Amino acid sequence: MSHPPGTSCVAIVPLFAGLSPEEQDEVATYARPLRRSTGETIHRPGDDVSHLLVVHRGRVKVSHLSAGGQERLLRVLEPGDFMGETAFVTGERPDDLVVALGDVELCSFDHRELGALVQHYPDIALRMLRTVTGRLDEAERTIADLTASDVEGRLAGYLIDLPTQRRDGRVVARLPLAKKDIASLLGTTPETLSRKLAAFAEAGLVEVQGREVVILDPVRLEERTRPAP
Amino acid sequence: MSHPPGTSCVAIVPLFAGLSPEEQDEVATYARPLRRSTGETIHRPGDDVSHLLVVHRGRVKVSHLSAGGQERLLRVLEPGDFMGETAFVTGERPDDLVVALGDVELCSFDHRELGALVQHYPDIALRMLRTVTGRLDEAERTIADLTASDVEGRLAGYLIDLPTQRRDGRVVARLPLAKKDIASLLGTTPETLSRKLAAFAEAGLVEVQGREVVILDPVRLEERTRPAP
């Protein structure tokens, strides 16, 4: 009742996409807004969680802290994505670090209330299952990649999968993250990433200027994806 | 009606544990048995799948084939575990290789029929969500481990997590897989695994004889889990 129609988290979230507008309104009743600004941490390992968080505006990054204290970026959540499902579904405490990438608005759902909602609208569980399954597949591909390809291969794949746009007849992609974060995502270090990008540029595959990457030779880039036969 | 009571897949499977015995009987109606013997492949990348498979007896290994054609072991399924949920939930084709580790019995559920079941008993979806979420967490921990720890660290962790039993006052674990498979699971090669095990033995941490591993020094083994500070 207090949420302006159309701007609530609920409307845009795939999780609730199966519900009728009236049902969505009901769900919206349970949503509590949450706001964080650039660099603020939203969740820190060990915090116990009693809420499922849905990203409404902005992006957040989810990393895993390993025993050594170093950070490994796992994934970036965009509007419509959720997190904290582990705590909701099993009782487990997730040991992830979640940080706002920019100014962010989130919606928070209390576990108890969400539980009731799921009971009432089983479709929510199915949609949750769908996205978690997708994440699992992606994670398992990452695992395979980490042992099968070298850094060049993974970087090549990453660049190819980036959304691009044409400008003056050139195909240009914009890096969605700081290079150090991309390094972490690819399981390497900023130093190595820097070198590999330089090597690609040297070889005439790409052209890098800040966060803009011009894809010069998609074919040879694609070739680097697979190991030499 | 044709399944001997108590021996059907359905009874032992967590997926259906929330149902009443009568409901389980109904579910059992849809199950089709499937039998494979040692080394036979149950699913090969690219096969399209219209069934969810539940392991009833024996074990199967699930690997991911990378572009280079090499095999990376992802997980081992034991009785009660299921696979093929990706195809069921999203329409995607899983590119996994599934091979019987010994003689295996499986139960197969057609997607269409299973879909109807899930509609009728939403609890099934919730349980599926629960196990997929667990797998995701595990996969993400593996990802973090692959970049944070070295092979020794991962091996140490693997050995520690192994179920053990006491014999003559010694703590002994039995490797549940061929060493080459363990190597794949840990993201390394049989050669390196062999060397690392030898190194642990050398250091007096373990004693290896075939598939039996005597854990001599759990404390120092545990220490190797974390990187040197």
Add this chain to the structure above:
DNA sequence: GTCGCCGCTTGACGTGGGTCAAGGCGTGAG
């Protein structure tokens, strides 16, 4: 404005572990 911090790059170096190759051992087939 100036300072300091942070992200990025480049260089030099050391090494973990992958690869190739060879030999031993156990097991199942014939």
Add this chain to the structure above:
DNA sequence: CTCACGCCTTGACCCACGTCAAGCGGCGAC
């Protein structure tokens, strides 16, 4: 029984990449 094949181990080699260190440019704080 013998053979052959697959698993495991050990040795030698070498290269990709992580680490340490230094220098640079941009940006926000003050």
